[in-house]
């Protein structure tokens with residue numbers, strides 16, 4: 107049953123992040139950036155294992171983090187100051203900025219990810235409890251991202267293709283990585299695979315559908331779908347009529363021809379489930395998502411309908427613009443709960459209204 111969704115990767119919580127100039131925006135580590143950068147731009151010539159060094163001096167290798175630290179002055183000089191490396195140039199401007207930051211912040215003592223203590227502490231958050239509540243409700247007013255409308259938009263756009271472009275009503279192969287335009291005027295680019303798997307499990311009839319890959323599909327009306335990596339399992343109990351949907355979002359996707367959250371899309375690593383059981387309606391969420399101006403991390407958040415309305419459990423984390431995270435341990439039927447920022451208690455409680463989230467997902471009728 108999880109065959110499709112395991113194609114999508116596992117979720118993770120927020121990375122530690124600080125207001126330190128070294129970690130503004132995202133924390134650069136060897137694992138999340140450095141290794142990839144040197145592999146992409148340098149190791150074709152500068153590696154102990156490259157079959158052809160193309161004249162790169164012996165011993166000037168960038169296979170490991172300590173090698174980079176040892177030669178950081180030479181790297182800075184060759185890449186950032188003289189611009190003589192990589193031979194042929196071609197480093198993305200953003201990566202040059204990141205390299206500068208990486209070399210500034212990395213020290214021989216170890217790279218940030220290996221450091222057991224946080225790099226630095228946070229000051230005061232920019233937002234307070236009331237701002238968080240307002241931002242959260244503004245985002246939820248856009249609905250809540252799920253895979254279904256994106257899968258529908260994808261299939262509708264793919265149905266407008268022809269025999270050669272993209273040549274398959276379900277997927278875009280690498281032949282069209284850089285784009286083709288069908289007779290209908292729809293342009294397809296990227297690479298995607300569509301997976302569909304109907305099956306029966308006990309009394310449940312289940313349909314699994316997922317789009318894996320990364321595409322940009324432009325309709326002649328001006329709207330476009332961007333992204334990939336969303337999928338769901340929709341199950342119906344043929345005896346009781348109960349419905350259960352599991353879905354997963356990964357990476358960034360948007361559908362400008364849609365409404366609400368779809369227009370600007372999301373960035374996420376989120377797994378969720380919602381549905382109707384004889385016990386009532388429920389939603390569970392695990393993972394993180396940024397959309398509608400907020401970044402939310404759901405640590406095993408569960409919502410279920412109770413006499414008090416929607417009762418919530420789990421840990422809700424919300425990101426401050428400074429990069430630090432607020433956290434609130436949800437309690438069933440408690441409208442307001444204690445709020446902390448990076449482990450420091452905040453003076454005011456948070457009263458998050460998650461009912462619109464649940465309602466957006468589950469719907470009124472089974």
Ligand code: HEC
Pocket residue numbers: 144147148149150151152159160161162163166177180181183184185190191192193
């Ligand atoms: C296509 C092969 C090639 C690639 C890719 C390449 N280099 Fe080089 N590198 C060379 C050659 C050849 C030399 C020796 C000639 C020279 O110094 O211009 C060299 C020399 C160097 C030196 C020592 C001399 C100096 O200029 O300081 C450093 C440091 C260096 N490269 C860093 C890098 C880094 C960092 C990257 C990736 C961002 C990179 N190189 C990518 C071929 C390459």
